[in-house]
Amino acid sequence: MSQDKSQLGPAQRRREISDHVLTEGSASAADLAERFGVSPMTIYRDIDELEREGVLRKFRGGVTAQPSGVFESNVAYRKKSMRPEKEAIAAKAATLVEPGMSVMIDDSTTALELARLLPRFEPLTVVTNFLEALNLLSGERGVHLMALGGDYDPLHDSFLGVPCVEAVEALRVDVCFVSTSSVVGDHAFHQEQRIVAVKRAMLAAAGRKVLMIDHSKIGRTALYRLAPLSAFDLVLIDDRTPPDVLRSLDESGVPYEIAPVRAPA
Template identity: 85%
Template sequence: MSQDRSHRGPVQRRREISDHVLSEGSASAADLAERFGVSPMTIYRDIDELEREGVLRKFRGGVTAQPSGVFESNVAFRKKTMRAEKEALAARAATLIEPGMSVLIDDSTTVLELARLLPRFEPLTVVTNFREAINLLAEERGIQLMALGGDYDPLHDSFLGVSCVEAVEALRVDLCFVSVSSVYGDHAFHQEQRIVAVKRAMLAAAGRSVLLIDHSKLGRTALHRLTPLSTFDLVLVDGRTPPDDLRSLDERGVRYDVAPIPDPPSRRPR
């Protein structure tokens, strides 16, 4: 297998490296060199290029798809993580929506789970900059879909930049749903300033705003402070959130609700 792979071009090899690391979460350079039948020097060149493209992140001796305080994970990796928690958050968020509303959703994979539920509330006006959400809702006749333009960013599969911010600023919606990379203390954070600019515009354009955050993001740090948690009318956390984190939200006076996570079918009592 490695001999066959060694004859593949760098573009195809990097795509396969990316797929492998996104699937596994991380990999060492030595393992990748053996797996793809190339030299460690070649693998390090591939890793450098994948990091430059924002697909993966280097660490000593290897590469990872995991986020850091300055690196947001690729959307393909984020879609695979915390699925049960995201579905629970989306189900709870959906109870806030009524037919006839205008709803603004960001480019997070957490809120993408909510986008899958929106056809239940037709007629509905939905505004988003997330290409996957646009594709998901484009054929729904009962949804008036407004796609926010801007500079396309393949890492997030969304439209960003000044023109996106200006498009948001021209709107006023009933409800806005967003997620972030981390919550630390009484603030929400994100690694990338261009994402922060769009999310801030979204929050300012909404009559009410809701933050959906799974427990893995609590107590984590990221480079850019987005907004105080008090900005949100409601913060939704999942049912696996540790009691200490809930107590911290209580102490800070954060308006929050817990989205229960159903037991898997095999674990439900008969």
């Protein structure tokens, strides 16, 4: 017998609202009120709290986990989004790694897919501020793992802030792999200033800089400019990227490689 969701306490109801929206992408307040057997006013209070916590964002009449120009999606939602494309890009990125290298990866979910492949290149030094990547690699005896500290942000599952930037600035790595949430024209952008600060420090600390972006990032709006595409030694994109975008990259002279996405089984 299914649980009567109207009997849930506020904290548990908000967790279930969050899980539902992260799975579906968005939901209307009316649907949520019916689903949880509470009044619209109660749902709007829940939505206000979830937005305050940065888990979800409101729109007229509902709530969404999808990004906007000033809001990056929760890491739990990003991990589910564009998974085949991210896996393809990570596989292409892995061809740039060799045993003995020092590799820095950011807190993007594309970089997390790359982290899953890194143990095959042991011995390797891996530097990251992404807690899930740290946990993933912590049991690998051939990986010298370096954690970048700072202020822990549960929405990104990573460490950020001035201490993280200073930790990055003390290092020099062979290659840095980063992703970002937006590419418009010949520049990469991101919604959050503190994320931009860490990514810029990572790029400055690397001998080789690689940008990993799936085609959903192309043309998406984000508030802060991260870097021109020309600042990267290589851009990795998936083969579902529109031809006009590829032509633009060709015309601008930005070096790029295309990652083939595996067809669904």
